[in-house]
Amino acid sequence: MRFGRTPEQHAFSEALDDLLTAADVVSASRAWSAGDHSPGLKLWQRLAELGVTGLLVPEDQDGLGASPVDLAVAFERLGYHGVPGPWIESVAVAPALLAGTSDSDILQRLASGEALVSVAHASRALDADVAERTYALNDRVGLTAPDSAGPPPSGSGGSTSASPALVEPGERQRAGVETNTAPSAILRHAVVGAQRRSVDPTRRLFDVTPGEEVAGGDAGPALDLGTLACSAMLHGAGLRLLDDSVAYVKQRTQFGRPIGEFQAVKHLLADVRVALDFAAPLVHNAAVELETEAPTAARSVSAAKVAAGDAAYLASRTALQVHGAIGYTREFDLSLWILKVRALVGAWGTPTEHRARILESLVEAR
Amino acid sequence: MSTLEFTEREETFRLEARDWLAANNPGRLPSMDTAEGAAAHREWERTLASGRWSVVAWPEAYGGRDASLTEWVIFEEEYYLAGAPTRISQNGISLLAPIIFGHGTEAQKERYLRDMTDGTLVWAQAWSEPEAGSDLASLRATATRVDGGWRLNGQKTWSSRAPFADRGFGLFRSDPAAERHRGLTYFLFDLSADGVAVRPIDQLDGTPGFAEIFFDDVFVSDDDVLGGVGDGWKVAMSTAGNERGLSLRSPGRFCAAAERLVELYREEGLDKLDHRGSKVVDAWIGAEAYRLYTWGTVTHVEAGGSVGAEGSINKLWWSDLDLSLHETALDLLGADAELEGPWLDDYLFSLSGPIYAGTNQIQRNIVAERVLELPRGSQKGGAQ
Ligand SMILES: Cc1cc2nc3c(=O)[nH]c(=O)nc-3n(C[C@H](O)[C@H](O)[C@H](O)COP(=O)(O)OP(=O)(O)OC[C@H]3O[C@@H](n4cnc5c(N)ncnc54)[C@H](O)[C@@H]3O)c2cc1C
Numbered sequence: 192m193r194f195g196r197t198p199e200q201h202a203f204s205e206a207l208d209d210l211l212t213a214a215d216v217v218s219a220s221r222a223w224s225a226g227d228h229s230p231g232l233k234l235w236q237r238l239a240e241l242g243v244t245g246l247l248v249p250e251d252q253d254g255l256g257a258s259p260v261d262l263a264v265a266f267e268r269l270g271y272h273g274v275p276g277p278w279i280e281s282v283a284v285a286p287a288l289l290a291g292t293s294d295s296d297i298l299q300r301l302a303s304g305e306a307l308v309s310v311a312h313a314s315r316a317l318d319a320d321v322a323e324r325t326y327a328l329n330d331r332v333g334l335t336a337p338d339s340a341g342p343p344p345s346g347s348g349g350s351t352s353a354s355p356a357l358v359e360p361g362e363r364q365r366a367g368v369e370t371n372t373a374p375s376a377i378l379r380h381a382v383v384g385a386q387r388r389s390v391d392p393t394r395r396l397f398d399v400t401p402g403e404e405v406a407g408g409d410a411g412p413a414l415d416l417g418t419l420a421c422s423a424m425l426h427g428a429g430l431r432l433l434d435d436s437v438a439y440v441k442q443r444t445q446f447g448r449p450i451g452e453f454q455a456v457k458h459l460l461a462d463v464r465v466a467l468d469f470a471a472p473l474v475h476n477a478a479v480e481l482e483t484e485a486p487t488a489a490r491s492v493s494a495a496k497v498a499a500g501d502a503a504y505l506a507s508r509t510a511l512q513v514h515g516a517i518g519y520t521r522e523f524d525l526s527l528w529i530l531k532v533r534a535l536v537g538a539w540g541t542p543t544e545h546r547a548r549i550l551e552s553l554v555e556a557r
Numbered sequence: 558m559s560t561l562e563f564t565e566r567e568e569t570f571r572l573e574a575r576d577w578l579a580a581n582n583p584g585r586l587p588s589m590d591t592a593e594g595a596a597a598h599r600e601w602e603r604t605l606a607s608g609r610w611s612v613v614a615w616p617e618a619y620g621g622r623d624a625s626l627t628e629w630v631i632f633e634e635e636y637y638l639a640g641a642p643t644r645i646s647q648n649g650i651s652l653l654a655p656i657i658f659g660h661g662t663e664a665q666k667e668r669y670l671r672d673m674t675d676g677t678l679v680w681a682q683a684w685s686e687p688e689a690g691s692d693l694a695s696l697r698a699t700a701t702r703v704d705g706g707w708r709l710n711g712q713k714t715w716s717s718r719a720p721f722a723d724r725g726f727g728l729f730r731s732d733p734a735a736e737r738h739r740g741l742t743y744f745l746f747d748l749s750a751d752g753v754a755v756r757p758i759d760q761l762d763g764t765p766g767f768a769e770i771f772f773d774d775v776f777v778s779d780d781d782v783l784g785g786v787g788d789g790w791k792v793a794m795s796t797a798g799n800e801r802g803l804s805l806r807s808p809g810r811f812c813a814a815a816e817r818l819v820e821l822y823r824e825e826g827l828d829k830l831d832h833r834g835s836k837v838v839d840a841w842i843g844a845e846a847y848r849l850y851t852w853g854t855v856t857h858v859e860a861g862g863s864v865g866a867e868g869s870i871n872k873l874w875w876s877d878l879d880l881s882l883h884e885t886a887l888d889l890l891g892a893d894a895e896l897e898g899p900w901l902d903d904y905l906f907s908l909s910g911p912i913y914a915g916t917n918q919i920q921r922n923i924v925a926e927r928v929l930e931l932p933r934g935s936q937k938g939g940a941q
Binding site for chain 2: 192193194195433437440441448449451452453454456457458460461462464465468469470471472473475476491494497498543546547549550551553554
């Protein structure tokens with residue numbers, strides 16, 4: 192029995208850390224927010240050289256053919272350093288979504304970091320202005336809002352080919368239970384419309400209108416990989432918020448002593464540590480289950496998303512509290528993570544949607 | 558679960574445990590904190606020992622199976638999933654035995670270990686005193702040197718199992734002149750010895766789950782000093798970690814309780830995600846996180862690592878999880894929640910989780926100071 196990262200995965204994580212610590216990620220983020228993509232794209236290129244962009248691209252298309260666990264390792268670090276850009280869409284979702292479609296021609300250039308891709312799924316497309324191609328899925332596959340027994344959103348028919356068959360929510364309700372269902376949601380090219388403002392200024396969101404059809408098939412695994420990456424990113428952001436908070440409370444003094452000596456402050460931070468420590472194995476497990484295609488994989492992905500989101504959110508609220516007013520400013524870099532966490536908690540399935548998916552699986556599994 | 562791959566040997570072990578439990582498990586017994594329940598629990602310990610399932614991780618010479626840490630956790634998972642009774646021997650097996658193995662003399666191992674594996678000797682932990690709870694090192698009960706041994710005086714309290722136990726273990730101040738942590742010695746004693754008086758105290762559930770113990774010139778021979786004279790604190794702290802970490806709260810209990818909670822939710826005819834459904838899911842996620850975290854810990858320990866102050870992280874998690882899981886169950890039961898029954902019993906017990914084994918405030922201090930390395934300042938964290 193062995194549960195945890197391999198030495199290679201630890202080394203990969205450290206290599207990413209070294210690169211990102213040396214790079215000025217904060218400036219790149221701030222530039223990205225203002226619409227200047229060049230520092231962010233330079234960073235994208237450097238991470239591509241370390242293999243991040245090709246993680247899930249098959250080896251015969253110049254990718255690494257790596258595992259979801261490697262993906263989670265990388266996204267935790269991207270979250271920790273607050274790297275801007277459509278990472279989840281391009282690196283976690285696109286390879287699985289586009290494999291075997293007429294659009295798979297882009298995968299090689301995705302792997303090398305030359306191309307960026309965005310995917311809108313029942314929401315808006317992130318960073319469509321830098322993406323070479325933007326796609327739309329007409330449904331957030333497999334996730335149902337509570338009490339939404341109604342028909343799935345528009346979209347019907349589709350091919351019966353292996354990928355990507357988009358299954359309507361009702362039919363994928365029983366996560367972990369095999370479903371041989373007809374596809375009902377469709378992958379399309381998207382026509383990009385107006386830009387909207389996100390709570391996280393580095394997330395540049397665009398309305399999309401579905402265009403020409405690309406494929407039908409099961410998009411569930413691709414979206415679960417996106418959700419996994421988002422969970423890992425949240426966990427990484429939470430770790431960063433905690434580290435910055437610990438450093439701050441050791442150095443900030445009030446009443447003649449560091450505020451980290453006050454028990455009220457200590458206890459808040461101890462609770463963050465506990466929450467993050469128990470989210471980590473859920474994220475790792477979800478990655479392992481996606482890799483081994485375990486029947487419970489979808490449910491485990493949802494558990495990871497809920498726990499990582501809750502832990503990161505607690506980390507952000509606590510970070511803000513222990514920093515006091517300085518934390519409430521945009522000027523101070525902490526705001527980058529506070530705002531990113533708020534955005535990611537709702538992205539790739541809200542906590543309620545993921546809890547509903549878990550509950551359905553638990554109740555129907557017996 | 559497919560995520561954790563077990564060796565063939567481990568799988569065989571799991572199946573053997575499962576089969577044995579299926580054939581022998583008596584299910585829920587009357588509360589061990591009643592005379593009738595204590596007797597039934599001792600009987601169950603005897604049965605467990607006869608199948609050599611009482612202390613699987615111990616050496617074979619002492620009735621164990623030399624099982625690995627992984628196998629021990631596997632056993633615990635099976636044990637609780639089978640719905641087998643809680644263990645009346647827990648204090649001895651989980652808290653005292655590791656110390657005897659680590660610090661005891663050969664004679665102490667011979668005298669005590671085997672008898673705690675089959676319910677012959679049930680032990681009570683006598684650490685807390687009326688004035689010394691969170692600040693355990695301020696304890697006042699004394700041990701005075703006499704010919705061939707020591708005389709114990711003073712009072713202990715909140716001693717679980719003491720009303721029906723045979724022996725106790727605890728700390729006494731053997732050198733009043735020494736610094737508070739230094740002058741303590743760890744003693745083993747007989748609860749029926751001359752000068753010992755045990756006064757049971759009813760807990761919230763109405764059973765005498767713990768007791769006060771009064772010592773009036775109780776003689777203890779040198780043979781019953783555990784570890785060196787004056788080394789009591791050091792020795793005791795090695796069990797405190799056990800108590801908060803793996804040994805007392807194996808994930809199996811919470812996974813099994815979470816499964817039962819999902820079952821209850823289904824039985825109540827609920828399937829939509831309302832706020833109660835969310836809480837059921839969160840309890841399930843919490844138990845799942847605890848299970849996976851434990852396997853991470855086992856991996857770390859089997860690779861030669863150790864669990865230090867992280868035991869406090871563990872304790873905060875399981876105690877909060879246990880409480881919210883049972884609060885959720887009562888919420889599902891609605892007006893019937895006030896009626897006597899297994900959910901209510903387990904709920905009442907879960908209320909004590911944030912208090913015993915070191916309160917959760919003390920655990921948060923430990924996490925902040927030893928894990929996050931925040932400054933200690935003037936407010937002492939306390940180590941219990
Ligand atoms: C069910 C149960 C079983 C038990 N079994 C045993 C047993 O078998 N053997 C045994 O020896 N003991 C046992 N105990 C006792 C237990 O270990 C103590 O209750 C615990 O250590 C707290 O001590 P106290 O009750 O004296 O509370 P106090 O120490 O008086 O604390 C009261 C409150 O003040 C808080 N507090 C105290 N100091 C600090 C600080 N520095 N910072 C922040 N907050 C602080 C505490 O967290 C708590 O909330 C048991 C308790 C329970 C509830």
